[in-house]
Amino acid sequence: xxxxxxxxxxxxxxxxxxxxxxxxxxxxxxxxxxxxxxxxxxxxxxxxxxxxxxxxxxxxxxxxxxxxxxxxxxxxxxxxxxxxxxxxxxxxxxxxxxxxxxxxxxxxxxxxxxxxxxxxxxxxxxxxxxxxxxxxxxxxxxxxxxxxxxxxxxxxxxxxxxxxxxxxxxxxxxxxxxxxxxxxxxxxxxxxxxxxxxxxxxxxxxxxxxxxxxxxxxxxxxxxxxxxxxxxxxxxxxxxxxxxxxxxxxxxxxxxxxxxxxxxxxxxxxxxxxxxxxxxxxxxxxxxxxxxxxxxxxxxxxxxxxxxxxxxxxxxxxxxxxxxxxxxxxxxxxxxxxxxxxxxxxxxxxxxxxxxxxxxxxxxxxxxxxxxxxxxxxxxxxxxxxxxxxxxxxxxxxxxxxxxxxxxxxxxxxxxxxxxxxxxxxxxxxxxxxxxxxxxxxxxxxxxxxxxxxxxxxxxxxxxxxxxxxxxxxxxxxxxxxxxxxxxxxxxxxxxxxxxxxxxxxxxxxxxxxxxxxxxxxxxxxxxxxxxxxxxxxxxxxxxxxxxxxxxxxxxxxxxxxxxxxxxxxx
Numbered sequence: 302x303x304x305x306x307x308x309x310x311x312x313x314x315x316x317x318x319x320x321x322x323x324x325x326x327x328x329x330x331x332x333x334x335x336x337x338x339x340x341x342x343x344x345x346x347x348x349x350x351x352x353x354x355x356x357x358x359x360x361x362x363x364x365x366x367x368x369x370x371x372x373x374x375x376x377x378x379x380x381x382x383x384x385x386x387x388x389x390x391x392x393x394x395x396x397x398x399x400x401x402x403x404x405x406x407x408x409x410x411x412x413x414x415x416x417x418x419x420x421x422x423x424x425x426x427x428x429x430x431x432x433x434x435x436x437x438x439x440x441x442x443x444x445x446x447x448x449x450x451x452x453x454x455x456x457x458x459x460x461x462x463x464x465x466x467x468x469x470x471x472x473x474x475x476x477x478x479x480x481x482x483x484x485x486x487x488x489x490x491x492x493x494x495x496x497x498x499x500x501x502x503x504x505x506x507x508x509x510x511x512x513x514x515x516x517x518x519x520x521x522x523x524x525x526x527x528x529x530x531x532x533x534x535x536x537x538x539x540x541x542x543x544x545x546x547x548x549x550x551x552x553x554x555x556x557x558x559x560x561x562x563x564x565x566x567x568x569x570x571x572x573x574x575x576x577x578x579x580x581x582x583x584x585x586x587x588x589x590x591x592x593x594x595x596x597x598x599x600x601x602x603x604x605x606x607x608x609x610x611x612x613x614x615x616x617x618x619x620x621x622x623x624x625x626x627x628x629x630x631x632x633x634x635x636x637x638x639x640x641x642x643x644x645x646x647x648x649x650x651x652x653x654x655x656x657x658x659x660x661x662x663x664x665x666x667x668x669x670x671x672x673x674x675x676x677x678x679x680x681x682x683x684x685x686x687x688x689x690x691x692x693x694x695x696x697x698x699x700x701x702x703x704x705x706x707x708x709x710x711x712x713x714x715x716x717x718x719x720x721x722x723x724x725x726x727x728x729x730x731x732x733x734x735x736x737x738x739x740x741x742x743x744x745x746x747x748x749x750x751x752x753x754x755x756x757x758x759x760x761x762x763x764x765x766x767x768x769x770x771x772x773x774x775x776x777x778x779x780x781x782x783x784x785x786x787x788x789x790x791x792x793x794x795x796x797x798x799x800x801x802x803x804x805x806x807x808x809x810x811x812x813x814x815x816x817x818x819x820x821x822x823x824x825x826x827x828x829x830x831x832x833x834x835x836x837x838x839x840x841x842x843x844x845x846x847x848x849x850x851x852x853x854x855x856x857x858x859x860x861x862x863x864x865x866x867x868x869x870x871x872x
Contacts, residue, residue, distance in 0.1 A: 302372060303331040308368075309365070310346070310353055310363065311323065313362040323349045327346075329533065331507050336509075337525070339509060341529055342795055343793055392473055393468035393475075394468060394476075395476070403452040408449055409451070410429065410449060416470050416471065432448060433448055436466055439496060478511065481497075487864040510522055515794070554571060558798075564597070611679070617639060635838045644816060651819070651828065652832075659835050659837070661818065672686075673686055698728055700781070701775040701776075701778060703772055707771045716756050721777055724777050725737045725741075741773075741777070748769040788800065789819070790819060790820065797824070822849075822862060831846070836855075
């Protein structure tokens with residue numbers, strides 16, 4: 302159905318009018334009814350390649366050469382009018398971020414209805430009828446209500462289903478799904494993957510599925526192309542690639558994902574596999590890098606012989622639902638409801654659950670970024686809920702937070718060095734700015750960043766580098782306790798491995814205590830001493846990682862584990 306041969310893509314660098322190469326001489330094919338998985342890290346050229354198939358690049362600033370044939374039609378030589386007959390009609394695309402792909406000022410129903418009217422020349426009534434039928438097909442609840450809803454009124458999973466409905470609206474022969482599940486909970490991700498596979502089978506549709514996660518690719522693809530620095534370094538069947546990876550980069554991608562069956566002291570990273578020394582990669586896979594049962598028992602004995610650092614007692618954080626002319630409170634959203642647990646010095650307590658379960662609200666309530674409704678938060682003998690403003694500020698030196706999105710938590714107008722010095726100035730640490738700068742330069746080195754980055758702005762860094770910057774900022778005040786709120790969820794698996802290794806090393810070096818919040822049980826199992834599972838504001842269960850992962854008691858936990866890519870045993 303689709304043949305891509307010797308594709309090259311270049312972008313104009315407006316600063317010096319030079320051409321930057323993004324994709325070099327790649328070739329692949331997609332057969333009817335089959336799924337091609339394209340996998341690689343951010344910047345490898347995956348999305349750029351898919352955009353070229355639909356001719357979505359700006360022709361004034363992009364050079365595309367080679368051949369792209371769809372149903373034996375040369376796509377690169379079609380006029381703008383001719384390409385519109387294919388784009389969104391015979392070839393459709395689901396973009397990575399549904400919130401930015403949907404227009405916030407139009408209802409979800411109108412946006413799908415408009416696509417049907419445009420491509421199929423339907424009248425308004427029949428287009429609406431088809432839109433509601435599509436919403437039912439993608440299993441959206443209350444399709445008529447969703448039709449009238451705006452994007453901000455839907456959850457991430459629901460927005461993604463609207464995007465899928467829009468992509469399917471004109472019965473495409475080829476569907477391109479660009480990282481459609483990256484930011485979703487594992488349970489929502491599983492339902493989206495199952496939905497795509499069901500629709501593909503029913504409609505006999507071909508698909509290109511783009512992801513940085515090989516676990517997801519294993520669930521959905523027939524063939525796989527691995528991209529690295531704008532080139533395809535390996536391609537073949539899913540079974541062949543997983544059982545006998547040939548390229549060092551592919552081996553690295555497969556190895557750096559946490560393995561629930563082995564508790565590694567340090568996760569492998571892709572750079573080790575690409576180095577000239579093969580022993581670097583092998584060192585991570587040896588028994589000497591795996592925690593033994595006696596090492597785990599010794600650590601637990603040491604951790605739990607101490608008094609708890611934090612005691613959370615019957616904590617409630619409720620948000621009022623107000624209705625009527627005078628804003629009368631009619632009910633409450635019980636984001637955190639009667640939650641009790643303890644965290645011990647030097648421990649990592651993993652906090653896991655789906656979006657909306659109360660994880661982030663609980664983390665922010667502990668810091669009193671959100672004031673709890675009731676309950677107690679005892680930190681080193683003091684009840685945080687009773688502290689006044691000055692005492693609270695002093696306490697926040699001891700408890701820091703790493704937010705989910707590093708870019709939005711950094712001031713875009715502030716250089717990195719100044720952003721890291723600011724909390725030191727606020728809390729009056731060190732005698733002067735010269736000594737504060739010296740401390741910040743040490744911190745940058747500690748998180749494996751070049752001290753020269755001191756004068757750069759946030760936009761000049763990659764996602765992984767920005768995550769290291771916010772980790773450095775959390776360390777700046779020399780805290781005892783850090784809350785990591787989904788701090789690796791948006792990162793490539795290879796960068797994720799680097800950050801997890803860094804967090805563990807910092808804990809050993811500084812004696813840090815963590816609450817590690819995530820929706821990914823594989824990651825939580827790797828880094829945690831104990832795991833707390835939350836659902837609808839309450840604790841489902843609390844226990845050691847191997848108990849929670851291999852012998853879960855709660856049905857909700859069993860559902861979370863079953864949704865992890867690869868847990869089905871395929872490939």
